[in-house]
Amino acid sequence: MGSAAQRLLMKGFGVPSGLLGRLGGRLMAHGNAAAERRVVSLAAPSEEEVVLVVGPGPGVGLVAAARCSAHVIGVDPSYVMLAAARRRCASAIDGGRLRLALGTAADTGEPDASVDVVISVNNVQLWPDLPGAFAELHRVLRPGGRLFLSAHEKWLPTALPALAHTVRAAGFTDVRTWTWEPPGRAPSKAAQLGAVRV
């Protein structure tokens, strides 16, 4: 990112750091909560399933996933967001039902075929290597595992059909896309995608 404004946006919301990152985390925890919870409800993990949340930011989706699944892993490259998620998810972490780790979509650090569900909200626009990231998420999902993504439509890195094409090219099947209007005042329409790992 080149301009000063873009650098500030990255510090606040991209890979949050410093004071601006902490402020960005608070805003995201409020403004993106409905989308985080919506994606967890679409993925509908069962009590036996393991969920990987990519780029959880302040951790609202982690809390929702921990309520209905066996175990949740959150990977994020931001120390500030990992600290915020640790505070929000303290009871699930203490109960051994949730683990946080430094990582990215393209390098989660998780073993092959080890998770049942991958969810990621307002994140795909930050992945520098989309094919590499989807190959990694395919690698960590068990056969039959589900992938659910959501992002503000205006921030998508490519048009939704092109994103679906990239997901299919990584080996996913049953790729579906749609848009969703979050509740509330002046909501930003979300583009969402669901897919199944072959």
Ligand SMILES: C[S@@+](CC[C@H](N)C(=O)[O-])C[C@H]1O[C@@H](n2cnc3c(N)ncnc32)[C@H](O)[C@@H]1O
């Ligand atoms: C815009 S915030 C979204 C956070 C939260 N999911 C939400 O919707 O409120 C983006 C998050 O993704 C993380 N992130 C940035 N680049 C990433 C990457 N390549 N892989 C995974 N996460 C990334 C950031 O550190 C940050 O926590």
